[in-house]
Amino acid sequence: MSYAAFCHAAERLRLDTRAYAVDTRRGDAHAGHYGEEVFAAVSALNATRWFGFSTLVRA
Numbered sequence: 001m002s003y004a005a006f007c008h009a010a011e012r013l014r015l016d017t018r019a020y021a022v023d024t025r026r027g028d029a030h031a032g033h034y035g036e037e038v039f040a041a042v043s044a045l046n047a048t049r050w051f052g053f054s055t056l057v058r059a
Helices: 002-012 036-049
Strands: 019-023 054-058
Touching: 002 019, 002 036, 036 054
Parallel strands: 019 054
Antiparallel strands: none
């Protein structure tokens, strides 16, 4: 959610920037664990809204 907020702000402010989200996209002990559908949803949103400046890194 925080990455989406960052990208939304960059988009609204028309910032000349590159953004990278580095995450395993599997969750963790604090946020909880989640399935592949979460990465698919984030990836789809990124591809339609922020593809010009945002890159998802799965690592």
